[in-house]
Amino acid sequence: MVKRRLIPYKADAAQPVNAAFGIFCFNVVDVPNEKLYDKGEKSSARGKAGTQMEYEQFDRRLARECAKAFSQSTGLGCTLSDKTGRAFDEYGYGCESCGMCAAAGASHDRCVQAHIYGMTEAERFGGKYIYFCPMGLTCFVSPILGEGGAEAKITVGPFIMVEKQDFIACELTENVRLTEAQKQAAVQVLENIPFVPTERVTQLSVLLFMAVGFMNNVSAENRMMESGHSEELQGQITSYILELKQEEAPPPYPFEKEHVLLQCVARKDRDGARRLLNELLGAILFVDGGDMELVKSRLYELLVLISRTAIENGADAEHTMRLSHEYRYRIGAFTTIDSLCLWLAGVVNHFMDDLFRFSDAKHANIIHRCTQYISANYKERITLEDTARMVYLSPAYLSRIFKQETGVTFNEYLNRVRVNKAKELLRRRELRMTDISLAVGYEDQSYFTKVFKRVAGMLPREYREKILVSRKD
Template sequence: MAAQKNEEFGVIRDCVDSFHRVTGLGALVCAPEGNVLFETGRHCRACTLCANLDQPEDVCVVARAQAWREAERFGGKYIYACPMGLTCIATPVQTELDVIADITVGPFLMVDEEDFVTCELESRTQDEEKLRAARESLQSIPRVAPEQAEPIARQLFLSVGGTGKSFRIGDLLARQGASSLMGSLSDFTEREKQEENPASAYPILIERDFLEAIAAYDRARAEELLNELLGHIFFLTGGDFSRIRARILELLVLSSRAAIEAGADETQILALCEECVGQMGSIYDVDKLCYWLIGALKRFFGCLFDRVSGAEQNPMPRVLAYLRRNSARRITLEEAAEQAHLSPSYFSRMFRARTGKTFSDYLTRLRVEHAKRLLKQPELDMAQIAAQTGFYDQSHFTRAFKNVTGYTPGVFRRRRERGFDELKE
């Protein structure tokens, strides 16, 4: 293990030295605990500007540590202003979930020197001797054009941050995806807080729609509903990590069952589910949970939706997705059979064997599920909803809806308005 670490650090040192020779920027490489591993060029600790203006060194140490943490959270690179107002770049050298080193490149100057002196230095001291010494120190600081900072940061991460043995481009994408997911969850929470009647109960109906989207192999719809479910989970649990993890595990089990019932490979899905349960047991904070969740969902959806194409592919996923997309219009058995490239009679038997429902019953349930979502919109009357969900008229809509749910559409809408989410079917 020690030999492997030494080899990795040797590679990191070579990459950092090469980066310095190409860009002219100094770099400081530290262990995750903060102790310096090695340094090159005119790096952060070699900057004398702080000493000239009596800035304590520990302030810079704290700023570097905070920047490293932000770089880990936001996709592997972070451009920030040091306590003196100069610019630095932080990046971690990371494996899948571990950081083996942290790098700070800089400082460098991105603004006009006189503007920097006026806005930064003179605001800190009026002592002429200190300002003179600070100006002299500033002469040794590299200059970087503002438009070059982002490309330099990206190159730093790709050439140096990715030298860990277990690094993969997928890790970068997962971390960026986790950052995006956390942002979406935060936005959802803020929106709910501002609502006059924020969500107060777990959305069973949305969960059912999500599981049905999985059964219909509708990936876009499944991902959309999953994001909404995660928003509710994070909001309703109040950030309680143990409850968040329990809800996600429950959702994982339900999703696996729906996928298997829809024809996904049972062995593959169960193995993935078992692996995910084991991994979640070692995660104890929301940041890492979001990072893990992005990777797990990508693998789960890939296992479920990235099916083999051609004659060997089960035609049902394609047919079910087609029905969901077109349920608002008249669809005949013959039209659906054409999607499967089968005769209507054979398709009818296969459809019932695979779904447990006749073609007409399944299509009616799809339309009822669509109608449930439209009933949340008070501006739509029953005739409009009937027209938008593929029913012949309002009378046909009412009969079909009651047969499926046990309620007329009007009663269903009123009960939802009073907060009854869990309606029997």
């Protein structure tokens, strides 16, 4: 049995959110140690009786004690859940108790996906991650690791990092766009949600990480293989090879299937991608099965194409390229076709799960960071290119997902925020139009006037007169 020791280092500036909060991250190294945990209890069987069972590779009792102690000592909600988002225990006011989604008429599933995405990012960025749920509330998480990666997680939150009135004005009014009835219900829920200053959140996330860290133990037992899936994989490959053998002449490499496979990846069609990959593997083995090195070379070329397609369709470029680099070395270590096939099935699952499963939550988190950036910097010169650089996306891709998530273009949203801020300033009679224009990010007053009329339906002067008349009445 080995235990993981956590070696701290300063977070790199390229890491999102964590770096923004100045958080320390940790490397994980294995050191010899006596067995600490039992295998744990079996989870419920998936599918029919006799199918593969999963085992918990963490000590749930210790995890419960950790979550309970953290909640009682900090006054924050703390939830212990598995990697699929299923909650085991909740202490204090956690996500399961939060009624914000219900108040807004939103599905709780979006929150679950956001928490799973947060766990995935925490695993990538050194063991902790601060993020926002779809309703704009803040959480942070540390994963409990097993040999196969994150097996469970402890999530702290929800809470807010701004004053309640600012949260209502920015999140509930500007970003989530609730109806008046929904907004009133959400404001009532907000009374139960604690406020935590940003600098304290940073330290609390480190504290949670250190508390969870000793549980991040690598089990002495190897992960159990999904034998049913493995047999299905081998059957599909064998069946396709038998079809090829019926043809009179050796068929050429099916480039058309390769193209359709990449289309399935782009559409997030998991079943189609797996089926086509198995058929392509069968074609490669049929033609080059006698040359193991040539098989490896062709498979790596295929994996590179899949990774590039993933990046083009919104996958995290840095993470995907790192996977591709790792696969280059792993693929060379296989000595049998059977082991290579099993590994390839796992690689496909990894791509489809990690790169696409949480895309909606990832987009929500990215858009939330963009809208917060706009709210904090609307007085300055803000461009789509600068904002895209901040969230490590191309301007074209950010523009597309911004419109999908918010219903308006990036510039339309920016102008709406600036006009709303200008409306507040127009209530102050002593401020000149030129001063207001500059204060909300417009250097040209005439352009400010045009934008204001387009958004508000009237000129700034007319809006001011309307407000002054209403005050007299």
